[in-house]
Amino acid sequence: MPADLAVIGLGSLGLPLAQAAVAAGIPTVGYRTGPDHGSLSAAELRRMLSGGFRQPAGPAELGRVRTAVICAPTSRSADGGLDLGQVEAAARTLAERLRPHTTVILESPVHPGTTEEFLRPLLEEGSGLRAGRDFHLAYSPSRVDPGNRDFTPANTPKVIGGLTPACTESAATFYGRLTDKVVRARGPREAETVQLLETNYRHVNIALVNEMAALCHDLGVDLWDVIRCAETKPFGFQAFRPGPGVGGHAAAQDVTGPAGRGLRMVELAQQVNSRMPRYVVKRAATLLNEHGKSARGARVLLLGVTYKPDVADLQSSPAPEIAIRLRELGAAVSYHDPHMPSWSVLDRPVPRAEALYEAAADADLTILLQHHRTYDLQGLSVKAQLLLDTRGATPTGAAHRL
CATH class of the missing domain: 3.40.50.720 (NAD(P)-binding Rossmann-like Domain)
Known part of the structure; x- marks a missing residue:
C-alpha cells in the first residue's frame, strides 16, 4: 500500500511524528538524513511496523506520498549559527522526486525566513515546480517533549504557517489527523518565530533560576523552598528549576535582524547556562x-x-x-x-x-x-x-x- 506520509529525519523530532502518524492510521515511511539522535524500544518498533510503518525508505518512495515533513536536525555550526546541512540534503533529495499537489512541511528548528529563503528555492530548482502553485509549502514548529506522558502529539496544539492560505489549509488538514487543535499563523515567518520564542523562553527562564541558585547558596537561602512557595501564585509566574546545565536538541537562538539588533537576553542566558x-x-x-x-x-x-x-x-x-x-x-x-x-x-x-x-x-x-x-x-x-x-x-x- 502506498504511503500517505514521509517523515524525513528520524531523530528526536521525526520519530515522535512518525509514531503519532502510524497510531492515527496514516501509512508512513521514514527516511534517514544522517546519524539521527533518536531511538525506539523493540516494543515501540514492533507496534509501528505492525501499523504499517516502513523504514528506512529509499529516495524513490519520497515521490509517492501526499505529505512530506522534513524533521532533519539543525545543530550548532562552528560559527555558532545553525547548520542547515541535513535540511539542505533532505530538500535536494525530495525535490528530485517532488510531485504536483504534494504538501511539504518543515519542522526543523530554523531561523525566521528559512522556509521561504532557503528551503523554497531548493525545492523549486530541483523539481521545476512552483511553491504555492504546484505544491504546498509550510512551516510548523515541533513541540516534542521526550518522556512527557502528559502531553503527546494528540493533545498538543500544532502551529502552522503556510506560504499561501491554501498551503496553510493543506498542512492544517494533515495535522488535523494527528492533533486535537490546529493554530494557524499568518505565514511561515510567524510560525518559525513561534519556535524561536518558545525555545528561548525556556532558556532565559532556566538561566534566571540558575543565577538564583548561586545567589541563594551564597545568601544561605533555600531556593527550592522559594520556588515551592512562588509557584502557588496563580498568575504572572511559571516555575522553572535550576540544574547542572541545559541539554536537549532545541538550542537557544540569538537571531540578528536587518538592523543588526540581536536578542541580548538570549545571549546572556547562554552565558549563564554554559x-x-x-x-x-x-x-x-x-x-x-x-x-x-x-x-x-x-x-x-x-x-x-x-x-x-x-x-x-x-x-x-x-x-x-x-x-x-x-x-x-x-x-x-x-x-x-x-x-x-x-x-x-x-x-x-x-x-x-x-x-x-x-x-x-x-x-x-x-x-x-x-x-x-x-x-x-x-x-x-x-x-x-x-x-x-x-x-x-x-x-x-x-x-x-x-
Missing part, C-alpha cells in the same frame, strides 16, 4: 574540602548522565563537561544511568557502577545530575557518604542541594 557545569564542579570541590577531602584522588559517582529524566539521550547533556572538569582536578569519575549501559567522554570510557547502592557508599561524593524515576533518592541519601543534588529532588535535609 557556566553551570563549572559551578557544579566548584560546589563539588568545596563540599569535598569541607569534609576533609581533596578533589584529587576523590572517588566521584555521577548519577544520571542523560539530558532529560527517563530518556536515553545525551544530546547537549552537561554530564560530559562535568566529568572532564572533575578528571582535570584529579578525581576518579564513575557513573550510573539505567538508560546508558556504556558512556565515554573524549573517547575515554567512564566506569559504570553496576551495584548502585554499594557504589554510592564507596564514593567520596555522589552527584545527582538527572533524576530518573528508578532512583530511590531517600535510600541513596542514606547510603551515600556525601550527596550533591543538582535537581532539588531529594527530601529536604537529605543532601546538599545546588
Whole structure:
C-alpha cells in the first residue's frame, strides 16, 4: 500500500511524528538524513511496523506520498549559527522526486525566513515546480517533549504557517489527523518565530533560576523552598528549576535582524547556562574540602548522565563537561544511568557502577545530575557518604542541594 506520509529525519523530532502518524492510521515511511539522535524500544518498533510503518525508505518512495515533513536536525555550526546541512540534503533529495499537489512541511528548528529563503528555492530548482502553485509549502514548529506522558502529539496544539492560505489549509488538514487543535499563523515567518520564542523562553527562564541558585547558596537561602512557595501564585509566574546545565536538541537562538539588533537576553542566558557545569564542579570541590577531602584522588559517582529524566539521550547533556572538569582536578569519575549501559567522554570510557547502592557508599561524593524515576533518592541519601543534588529532588535535609 502506498504511503500517505514521509517523515524525513528520524531523530528526536521525526520519530515522535512518525509514531503519532502510524497510531492515527496514516501509512508512513521514514527516511534517514544522517546519524539521527533518536531511538525506539523493540516494543515501540514492533507496534509501528505492525501499523504499517516502513523504514528506512529509499529516495524513490519520497515521490509517492501526499505529505512530506522534513524533521532533519539543525545543530550548532562552528560559527555558532545553525547548520542547515541535513535540511539542505533532505530538500535536494525530495525535490528530485517532488510531485504536483504534494504538501511539504518543515519542522526543523530554523531561523525566521528559512522556509521561504532557503528551503523554497531548493525545492523549486530541483523539481521545476512552483511553491504555492504546484505544491504546498509550510512551516510548523515541533513541540516534542521526550518522556512527557502528559502531553503527546494528540493533545498538543500544532502551529502552522503556510506560504499561501491554501498551503496553510493543506498542512492544517494533515495535522488535523494527528492533533486535537490546529493554530494557524499568518505565514511561515510567524510560525518559525513561534519556535524561536518558545525555545528561548525556556532558556532565559532556566538561566534566571540558575543565577538564583548561586545567589541563594551564597545568601544561605533555600531556593527550592522559594520556588515551592512562588509557584502557588496563580498568575504572572511559571516555575522553572535550576540544574547542572541545559541539554536537549532545541538550542537557544540569538537571531540578528536587518538592523543588526540581536536578542541580548538570549545571549546572556547562554552565558549563564554554559557556566553551570563549572559551578557544579566548584560546589563539588568545596563540599569535598569541607569534609576533609581533596578533589584529587576523590572517588566521584555521577548519577544520571542523560539530558532529560527517563530518556536515553545525551544530546547537549552537561554530564560530559562535568566529568572532564572533575578528571582535570584529579578525581576518579564513575557513573550510573539505567538508560546508558556504556558512556565515554573524549573517547575515554567512564566506569559504570553496576551495584548502585554499594557504589554510592564507596564514593567520596555522589552527584545527582538527572533524576530518573528508578532512583530511590531517600535510600541513596542514606547510603551515600556525601550527596550533591543538582535537581532539588531529594527530601529536604537529605543532601546538599545546588
